[in-house]
Amino acid sequence: MTVEVIVNNLGVRYGEHHALQHIDFKLSGPKIYGLLGRNGAGKTSLLSILSSFRSQTEGMLTINGEEPFENAKVMSLVNFIYSKDYKEESENAKNLLKDVERYRANFDRDYADTLLKKFNLPVNKPLKKFSKGMQSAFDVVAGLASRAPITIFDEAYQGMDAPTREIFYREVLEDQAHHPRIIILSTHLVSEMDYLFDEVLILHEGKLLLQEEYESFITKGASITGETDEVDDFVRGLELKQLSVQQLGGTKSVMVFGELSEAKQKEAQQRGLEMGPVSLQDLFIHLTGEDV
Structure with a gap:
């Protein structure tokens, strides 16, 4: 039915x-x-x-x-x-x-x-x-x-x-x-x-x-990790929502949400930055955080 x-x-x-x-x-x-x-x-x-x-x-x-x-x-x-x-x-x-x-x-x-x-x-x-x-x-x-x-x-x-x-x-x-x-x-x-x-x-x-749709949603989240200056410079040029920032020594990781173009993904690779997926739970936690 x-x-x-x-x-x-x-x-x-x-x-x-x-x-x-x-x-x-x-x-x-x-x-x-x-x-x-x-x-x-x-x-x-x-x-x-x-x-x-x-x-x-x-x-x-x-x-x-x-x-x-x-x-x-x-x-x-x-x-x-x-x-x-x-x-x-x-x-x-x-x-x-x-x-x-x-x-x-x-x-x-x-x-x-x-x-x-x-x-x-x-x-x-x-x-x-x-x-x-x-x-x-x-x-x-x-x-x-x-x-x-x-x-x-x-x-x-x-x-x-x-x-x-x-x-x-x-x-x-x-x-x-x-x-x-x-x-x-x-x-x-x-x-x-x-x-x-x-x-x-x-x-x-x-x-x-x-x-x-679940599959579409989770592809919009990404973690960008690398040397602090490189990450800051790369993220500064993105018109995406930043969900969280973590730093350990000279390494920084930023979680972003939104559509990341192929050109930007290629640029991140050229800069030596590591891009990783973000789980639904992490997206949910940060999208419904106190700063939303």
């Missing part, structure tokens, strides 16, 4: 606080979107609107041309997986998945059973007796097996150990290959999850800083 999300001048206020301001973007086609932002950037507010948990204060968000809030047809297209409190949940995993299946038209019970085994989850044990990591794994099972046209994982890995997170990442990629849809991964584990993303959205202080 083809699904399109259009966000136009979206805003959310809590009293006098603007959680989101003038947000514009579009999600279309089956992709894995990485939603990044520091604490308080507005990620949860945005996802809550997309998931029909609340409505916006201003602007518009539509899914296939319709607003999702209190719209049962649209709400059924979205599955929002977030950290839940199961301390009072006496039902077991098997029965809870039956409840999920009842409301998810694309739910694949065989796949859910396969995932329960991969995550080594006891099907007849009450969820309140699961560890936090096991509860998160159960949420992931419900999200992946739902195969909702828009599947959102908001910090879904909480409590999972590294091997369990790796199973989650592998299943996201494999199931997306066979059952493509819009998947949104909201995360702070940028360096661990960046290879999953087709496209990146960064929120900063309630505004959309950028939306760009």
Whole structure:
């Protein structure tokens, strides 16, 4: 099923606080979107609107041309997986998945059973007796097996150990290959999850800083390292944003962001400067730093 999300001048206020301001973007086609932002950037507010948990204060968000809030047809297209409190949940995993299946038209019970085994989850044990990591794994099972046209994982890995997170990442990629849809991964584990993303959205202080294809985005970052005078002279002629500067003795390294022409790359080589890539995590950290 083809699904399109259009966000136009979206805003959310809590009293006098603007959680989101003038947000514009579009999600279309089956992709894995990485939603990044520091604490308080507005990620949860945005996802809550997309998931029909609340409505916006201003602007518009539509899914296939319709607003999702209190719209049962649209709400059924979205599955929002977030950290839940199961301390009072006496039902077991098997029965809870039956409840999920009842409301998810694309739910694949065989796949859910396969995932329960991969995550080594006891099907007849009450969820309140699961560890936090096991509860998160159960949420992931419900999200992946739902195969909702828009599947959102908001910090879904909480409590999972590294091997369990790796199973989650592998299943996201494999199931997306066979059952493509819009998947949104909201995360702070940028360096661990960046290879999953087709496209990146960064929120900063309630505004959309950028939306760009992952591969295109990371090619815009570069570190330039060499003798201090050579680096200073080279960088002085660039109309690019400087993200960070490090110096050790007579060696200096400058991180820049923007399009670096082939001529400039050749010039750097001729000057004996070393140019290196910059990770998504480093770009995210510096683009959302205090000087932004």
